[in-house]
Amino acid sequence: MYLFEGLKKQISAYLPPEQVALVQQAYVVARDAHAPQTRSSGEPYITHPVAVSSILADMRMDHETLMAALLHDVIEDTPFDKADLARLFGDTVAELVQGVSKLDKVKFKDYKEFEVTNLQKMFMAMTQDIRVILIKLADRTHNMRTLGALRPEKRRRIAKETLELYAPIANRLGIHNIKNELEDCGFQALYPMRYRALSTAVRQARGNRRELLEKIRHEILDRLSTVGIIAEVSGREKHLYSIYCKMKNKELMFNDVMDIYAFRVVVDSIDQCYRTLGVVHNLYKPIEIRFKDYIAMPKQNGYQSLHTSLVGPHGIPIEIQMRTHEMNETADNGIAAHWMYKANGEHQDTTAQIRARRWMQSLLELQQHAGNSAEFVENVKSELYPDELYVFSPKGRIVELPIGATPVDFAYAVHTDIGNRCVGAKIDRRPYPLNKPLETGQTVEIVTSPGGKPNANWLNYVVTSRAILGIRNYLKKQKQDEAVNLGKRLLSSALGDIKFTDIAPERLEQVLHNSKQHSLDELCSEIGLGNQLAIAVARRLLGEFDSPDPDANPKINPADSHSSSAANSSLKSKAFIIGADGMLITFAKCCRPIHGDEIIASATPGKGLYVHRSDCRNIKSWDKEPGKFFPVKWDKTVDQQFLCDIRIFILNRHGLLAKLTTLIAAQGSNIQNLVTDDRDTGEYVIKITLSVRDRVHLANVMRKIRVLPEVQKVYRRR
Known part of the structure; x- marks a missing residue:
């Protein structure tokens, strides 16, 4: 304990x-x-x-x-x-x-x-x-x-x-x-070595300037006391990583960073913050462009303070932050400041806590629109910007955006619909390019049009995750709509004279159920994206591939199929071809396609899909007959054996045939047929039909055959 x-x-x-x-x-x-x-x-x-x-x-x-x-x-x-x-x-x-x-x-x-x-x-x-x-x-x-x-x-x-x-x-x-x-x-x-070097340099620099810091601190305190402001004034220490980042990002020397003397003035009220600002501007000469009012416009994390830069004694640059005690506590503890409940039981939210809740809400929106965990986390990380800029809507609303934000980011920050219909922007009533970064203090007006839509090029220059997700989601929806329209055209063409309205609702429901789709639009989208075959879907809608018994096995001709295992597969098994579930599939003997080959197919009512290799000599001009032949894709999850013809030219040696068949068997392949042919040159040609899983398996078998000393040549028959 x-x-x-x-x-x-x-x-x-x-x-x-x-x-x-x-x-x-x-x-x-x-x-x-x-x-x-x-x-x-x-x-x-x-x-x-x-x-x-x-x-x-x-x-x-x-x-x-x-x-x-x-x-x-x-x-x-x-x-x-x-x-x-x-x-x-x-x-x-x-x-x-x-x-x-x-x-x-x-x-x-x-x-x-x-x-x-x-x-x-x-x-x-x-x-x-x-x-x-x-x-x-x-x-x-x-x-x-x-x-x-x-x-x-x-x-x-x-x-x-x-x-x-x-x-x-x-x-x-x-x-x-x-x-x-x-x-x-x-x-x-x-970076342990960089840390040690920078730490040593900082200790030395702070020790050398302690006397001057005290002098400036007392001058500020004395001037404030003459106007009746009670304040706490302290030297503000820059921490090591901040110094390192400033040197790295702004390409500054160490002395350029450490030559700035920083002070923090903590007073009792906001009114005294602004009065203190006037006092220090009378004491030292202000640097015109180095003033920031984070009290009127707090940072995204709720931070509030007045920042000003001045020229101090001996021309030394000085940075001063002015804030109240409450702001000082919030600056240190953020959302954790004033967490405890007040005596009356009411919880007093700080600016940081209010803004944190807004961020939580934005995270929920990101989660709803992100496609997966990685995209969500990537967008959350992009939201963690250290610096912000502040711009105004035409009605005077302040909008906080990260540094580098463009008018498109502003449009999506206002509302997703504004971003989606954005066609242009005006800054301070003048036309402004959509890809040009905004600056603090600008008044931004977005020009919209009912026919406006996001441009994919916007993704090259928007920086906020809300804009990125808004654009991506719109483009995805457009792609989806295009896929649906294309799928409907392909399916309508495959149905010929039959219209969608002519198909019985129960038939459509059955096909949707078998295809694992929820609506006709989803099914057409799959066709348009190439994941389903229009001709196959059309035949199913017309009932041409129905089995008389729903529980019966589909009839695949063992003579034309590649293996008996294919012939005995059940109706619920995975089809060889994407989108051909429940259809009769026949592989052409002339070219014997195997998994991994580029393939095309023709569809005939009652005969299903007839599949060739795309380089098959018997269908050289298939691409000129799009109405008859069309490309198809293998299902990636197929785990079956396919038959393939190879030719081997060898020098006849005693026991070579036994050696060859043993080698093929050792590679996990079975010989279905073997024919030898003697030539006048003393060579033997062996024609073998063997079973393989895919192109990789076949390549491994042929590689092993090639290394035999007696083998002159081995190739696959086209």
């Missing part, structure tokens, strides 16, 4: 005793569940959940969050399941733990699929309860603090994921304390 004492003291400062007791119960369960387990460092595993809870206690999170943090690895690493936790601690705590747990019991193709599916699960749990991501960020923060115990390759992988995903999420939610720590820990793990 000694591990819990520090956490107990920490949470007792703001939680009532009965809630502290509940947290203690969760600790006992977690401790006992993790009892035999240790971390990579050799410490008892329970030290990790306690440390995660301590990080959340620093944010003054509620008791349910702290309980879930103590139990966050129980479902994943111990015999406990969600039902056990719900029974012990209630549904809310169980849901939080479930949201943080990985899907380690599900089988995945590879690590990438495992990763994106787990991320999607976490994001969806986050939209239900934002505390899921707070627990995950605290979990990742402690893992980054103790990263040194891991193998180098695993350390780098986790650091890279932290810098690319978790630090931007913390930034997006306005939790700058955690964001800064995740970035610096990730920077140290991913």
Whole structure:
């Protein structure tokens, strides 16, 4: 219990005793569940959940969050399941733990699929309860603090994921304390030499300028006190990863970054923020284009502050941030600021929390429109922009967009229908190119037309996931509509004089059921996309391929088919050709197509599909008769043997024929027929009909035959 004492003291400062007791119960369960387990460092595993809870206690999170943090690895690493936790601690705590747990019991193709599916699960749990991501960020923060115990390759992988995903999420939610720590820990793990060099240089630079910093700080404090403003003024430290990114992205030297002296002024009210701005502009000369008002227009993560840049003593550039105490707390803790309920029982939402809820709503919209887990996670990552610009609608509404956004992004941000009907844009009442990035302060007007539609080229320059998904979904729908129309034309042509209205509804329902489609449009779409054969669907609609007995086997002529196994396959088995389920299929003896060959077919009522290789000599001009012949595709899942003819030219040697047949059998192929022919040159020609699975199998057999010293030539008969 000694591990819990520090956490107990920490949470007792703001939680009532009965809630502290509940947290203690969760600790006992977690401790006992993790009892035999240790971390990579050799410490008892329970030290990790306690440390995660301590990080959340620093944010003054509620008791349910702290309980879930103590139990966050129980479902994943111990015999406990969600039902056990719900029974012990209630549904809310169980849901939080479930949201943080990985899907380690599900089988995945590879690590990438495992990763994106787990991320999607976490994001969806986050939209239900934002505390899921707070627990995950605290979990990742402690893992980054103790990263040194891991193998180098695993350390780098986790650091890279932290810098690319978790630090931007913390930034997006306005939790700058955690964001800064995740970035610096990730920077140290991913680039240790750069981290050490930059850390040493920063320590030296800060030591050399301490005296000047104090002088400027006192000048600001003295000037504010003369106008009656009580303020806290402190030097604002840039963290290492921020310095590194600025040097890298803006191609600056270290001295150019460190020559800027940064200060933070914290006052009691918004009015005093603006009064302080006037005071410091009177004290030092402002730099004209370096002023930002994030109080009137907060950042996407809820951050609020006034930023200004000035020329200080001796021409030194100075950056000053002015904010209230509440804004200062929000800047550090984001959505976690003021989490606790007020005395009257009402929850006071901060700007960060309101904006976080909007982001949660946007994640739900992304989930609904994304095609799969990978596309969803990719779009969520693209939403994690560190910088924003602010533009206005013609009615004065402020719209926040990421840096690089275009008028098309603005159109989709207003409404998906506006984006889909966009044909042009005006900026400050003047025409503006759709592919040109917007700038802060512009008034954007979108020109729409009823006949307007998205252009695929827009995907080359839009940056918001909402615009990307909107354009992609529209184009998919257009492609789907085109496929339906094409399929209807092909099916109508295959039906000849028969119209759709002439087909009995029960016949149509039966064909749709057999094809696993829900409507005629879906069936026509499959035809238009090439996944079904129009002629085959038409014959089924006309009942020409019905078996007299629904449970009877389809009749495939053993003489014309490739194997008896094909002849004995049931009606429900997978057809060799896509879209030909339930049809009679005959493979031409002249060319004997096998799985993997390019093939064409002709369809005759009562005889089904007659399939040739596309290079068959008997149908050289097939492409000039589209009404008779048409390309078809193999079903990828076919697991059957096909017959194939090969010719082998050999020098006659004693025992060679036995040697040859043994070799073929060793490759998993059976000889169905063998004929030899003696030539005047002393060569023998052996004509063999053998069974193979596909072109690859045949190639392997022929490769083995070629290496025999007596073999002169081997080829497949066309």
